[in-house]
Amino acid sequence: MRTQLDSWRRLKDLAEPAKHWSLQKLFSQDAERAARFSLELPDMYLDYSKNLIDEEVMGSLFDLAEEVGLVDKTRAMFSGEMINTTENRAVLHTALRDSSGSAVQVNGENVQTKIAAELAKMQNFVELVRDGEWRGSTRKKIRDVVSLGVGGSNLGPKMVSQALKPYADSELRVHYVSNVDGNSLAETLRPLNPQTVLFVVSSKTFTTTETMTNARTALNWLESALFDKKAVEKHVVAVTSDFAKAREFGVLEENIFEMWDWVGGRFSLWSAIGLPIALELGFDNFEKLLRGAENMDKHFLSAPINENAPVLLALLSLWNTTFLNFRAQAILPYDQGLHLFSAYMQQAEMESNGKSVNIHGEPIDYQTVPLIWGQTGIDGQHAFYQYLHQGMNVVPADFIGSVSSEITIEHHQDILLANLIAQSQALMNGVDANSLRRTALSAGCNLQEMEQIIPHKVHQGNRPSNTILLPRLDPNTLGALIALYEHKIFAQGVLLDICSFDQWGVELGKKQANEVQQALTKPGRDEGEFDSSTRGLIAYCHKHRSLTV
Ligand SMILES: O=P(O)(O)OC[C@H]1O[C@H](O)[C@H](O)[C@@H](O)[C@@H]1O
Numbered sequence: 001m002r003t004q005l006d007s008w009r010r011l012k013d014l015a016e017p018a019k020h021w022s023l024q025k026l027f028s029q030d031a032e033r034a035a036r037f038s039l040e041l042p043d044m045y046l047d048y049s050k051n052l053i054d055e056e057v058m059g060s061l062f063d064l065a066e067e068v069g070l071v072d073k074t075r076a077m078f079s080g081e082m083i084n085t086t087e088n089r090a091v092l093h094t095a096l097r098d099s100s101g102s103a104v105q106v107n108g109e110n111v112q113t114k115i116a117a118e119l120a121k122m123q124n125f126v127e128l129v130r131d132g133e134w135r136g137s138t139r140k141k142i143r144d145v146v147s148l149g150v151g152g153s154n155l156g157p158k159m160v161s162q163a164l165k166p167y168a169d170s171e172l173r174v175h176y177v178s179n180v181d182g183n184s185l186a187e188t189l190r191p192l193n194p195q196t197v198l199f200v201v202s203s204k205t206f207t208t209t210e211t212m213t214n215a216r217t218a219l220n221w222l223e224s225a226l227f228d229k230k231a232v233e234k235h236v237v238a239v240t241s242d243f244a245k246a247r248e249f250g251v252l253e254e255n256i257f258e259m260w261d262w263v264g265g266r267f268s269l270w271s272a273i274g275l276p277i278a279l280e281l282g283f284d285n286f287e288k289l290l291r292g293a294e295n296m297d298k299h300f301l302s303a304p305i306n307e308n309a310p311v312l313l314a315l316l317s318l319w320n321t322t323f324l325n326f327r328a329q330a331i332l333p334y335d336q337g338l339h340l341f342s343a344y345m346q347q348a349e350m351e352s353n354g355k356s357v358n359i360h361g362e363p364i365d366y367q368t369v370p371l372i373w374g375q376t377g378i379d380g381q382h383a384f385y386q387y388l389h390q391g392m393n394v395v396p397a398d399f400i401g402s403v404s405s406e407i408t409i410e411h412h413q414d415i416l417l418a419n420l421i422a423q424s425q426a427l428m429n430g431v432d433a434n435s436l437r438r439t440a441l442s443a444g445c446n447l448q449e450m451e452q453i454i455p456h457k458v459h460q461g462n463r464p465s466n467t468i469l470l471p472r473l474d475p476n477t478l479g480a481l482i483a484l485y486e487h488k489i490f491a492q493g494v495l496l497d498i499c500s501f502d503q504w505g506v507e508l509g510k511k512q513a514n515e516v517q518q519a520l521t522k523p524g525r526d527e528g529e530f531d532s533s534t535r536g537l538i539a540y541c542h543k544h545r546s547l548t549v
Pocket residue numbers: 150151152153202203204205206207208211265266351503506
């Protein structure tokens with residue numbers, strides 16, 4: 001049990017006084033604080049000095065990392081050991097971006113050979129489509145790609161596509177549909193010409209209801225518009241680990257791209273699941289994304305734990321959540337391109353570590369991961385930052401920005417960066433009643449009148465944050481940023497003693513949805529097994545359907 005470890009106990013003791021520390025004071029007592037608690041990598045700057053930490057806390061966190069064997073467990077992941085113990089699988093998204101040529105064995109097989117072959121197949125396909133050599137069934141060039149997938153088979157590629165828009169080829173537009181809400185697919189398809197559309201059906205299992213429903217509707221749309229029962233051959237490709245199911249759907253064997261069971265959905269954008277990214281940005285940019293992630297992999301594997309960016313982020317998350325009891329974390333990108341990054345991180349971290357039993361199946365009696373949420377910082381400032389500054393709960397935040405922009409309109413970028421830096425400063429420093437009084441006096445205000453308003457203007461401050469700056473947002477730095485968080489999540493799982501790579505919590509809802517769906521589509525079916533709330537909701541749906549039909 002983690003709670004029995006010496007370092008864990010020490011951290012528990014240290015947390016009590018730390019809850020009452022003043023970040024402002026810590027800075028004024030130590031001119032070197034920012035240098036002490038920051039890290040500069042070739043393509044990234046991480047400032048974690050605005051956390052409620054000191055050398056002793058960090059030392060104990062490093063001791064914990066050692067006590068739990070983080071370094072050995074990291075090597076085990078990279079080398080293909082079955083660390084996803086509840087599903088008996090290796091976890092090898094890192095192998096997908098390993099260009100070293102060294103073998104990685106899974107069940108006696110070198111997966112690098114398969115990865116290289118699949119990358120070559122992707123590259124060939126991407127070039128055919130982008131060069132206009134791949135033609136639809138009426139011999140027209142492909143102009144629009146529609147990616148159908150959900151969860152890990154959608155969020156990663158979609159987030160990257162959005163982040164790297166300036167690198168996109170305007171000749172080929174890529175659209176993403178994940179929701180089974182028919183409006184989403186219909187709205188996407190409405191302006192498109194079926195003769196020039198290519199669907200990429202991305203599903204590891206090729207059974208996910210939302211994706212398969214959208215795929216069947218898309219196929220009907222194609223077949224009826226093109227009067228061609230074989231439209232699937234030129235207009236649909238699949239990415240899956242279940243080739244038989246994709247063939248059954250009608251996709252030609254040569255148009256199926258493989259993903260493997262040792263790639264988790266939420267870590268899969270580096271595999272053929274990234275095909276829409278490569279189609280939109282070109283294969284060379286996809287490769288740059290892989291190289292950026294590979295650089296972070298090397299850093300994670302080789303840097304000592306006290307200078308290891310993913311480890312630092314994991315330790316700080318543990319400190320804030322498990323020891324200081326802050327139960328949420330905001331992800332606040334200031335770069336508009338990263339507007340889906342918070343949603344992406346939500347799946348990555350919460351699906352991985354949102355658990356309450358340890359790797360041995362025993363109940364956990366400490367806080368695991370925080371609730372992850374957020375949106376672009378600038379929009380957030382005009383929405384929920386009030387809560388961050390003055391709400392009852394402290395929400396540690398990750399501020400993420402890039403120094404220069406692909407489209408350089410300098411003063412825009414300066415305003416953006418100024419806001420990013422100022423917000424973390426304001427959250428840390430706050431403002432107390434006395435300084436409000438001083439400001440009021442020097443402005444010649446009536447102090448008696450001011451007294452009433454002062455409590456409303458006090459900001460407690462002391463709200464922790466990390467700041468991550470990239471020199472610019474490009475395929476390379478984005479690859480590194482995503483890998484940074486992937487490894488943070490892995491390290492967090494090790495520290496918390498969690499199996500980070502299963503997601504049993506998602507399955508229950510899926511099963512229930514199937515049962516409710518049957519009751520919705522076949523009225524009159526015995527609904528006796530449902531509770532009265534469920535029966536009432538189903539009855540309301542039936543009533544209003546019959547009124548609107
Ligand atoms: O790729 P698929 O098999 O369609 O699965 C898509 C998604 O399904 C579920 O929601 C899982 O929780 C996700 O991790 C997965 O990415």
